[in-house]
Amino acid sequence: MNESIRNTIQRLEEYMAERTDALAIPREAGAFMHTLVLASRATRGVEIGTSYGYSGLWIAAAMQTTGGRLITIDRERRKSEAAAANFADAGLGERVVLETGVALEVLGRLEGPFDFVFVDADKENCIAYVQAVEPKLSDGAVVLTDNTLTHAEELAGFLAWIRNHARFASAHLTIGNGMELSVRIPEGDG
């Protein structure tokens, strides 16, 4: 990761520390996602829940290396615009497409395939989000869902669903706010 991206991440951390409306993933979760995108060589990413672009910076930084692109969705225009400025500041503007709108509507009109999905918006819609992207996932695609520790009760139904899903292998990670790492498996496998 180059210095420009590191500086933007640092500046955004300082900016978010002064605000109450920026609920970003912790740094260790960002470092993990960066590593995961590199390891899986993902190039077609979707993020549900942009906010100020903190998690997106870590994903897009890896996409810079893999030659990929991240589509990131948030319903708040003000946040999408702030995130766009942060991506540009990091020199990652070309790696990111910002979609402003209600996630389920946006997901419905996006063209796949996708090989990396980060789910970090309203917790009650997690099953619906994964169901919306399911037909557009490539075999081996990674779906990472945040807040399994901080929102355990709200995510209990989702976790039961994805862990019993015939087309996902899924494991729990105690990184950051807690994350569920789910991998799309080919039909007939598992």
Ligand SMILES: C[S@@+](CC[C@H](N)C(=O)[O-])C[C@H]1O[C@@H](n2cnc3c(N)ncnc32)[C@H](O)[C@@H]1O
């Ligand atoms: C926890 S924040 C995302 C943090 C971000 N992933 C990060 O770590 O930097 C959740 C975001 O999801 C957005 N959001 C919540 N419900 C949404 C929906 N139904 N459609 C689109 N965006 C939504 C909120 O506006 C908020 O910015």
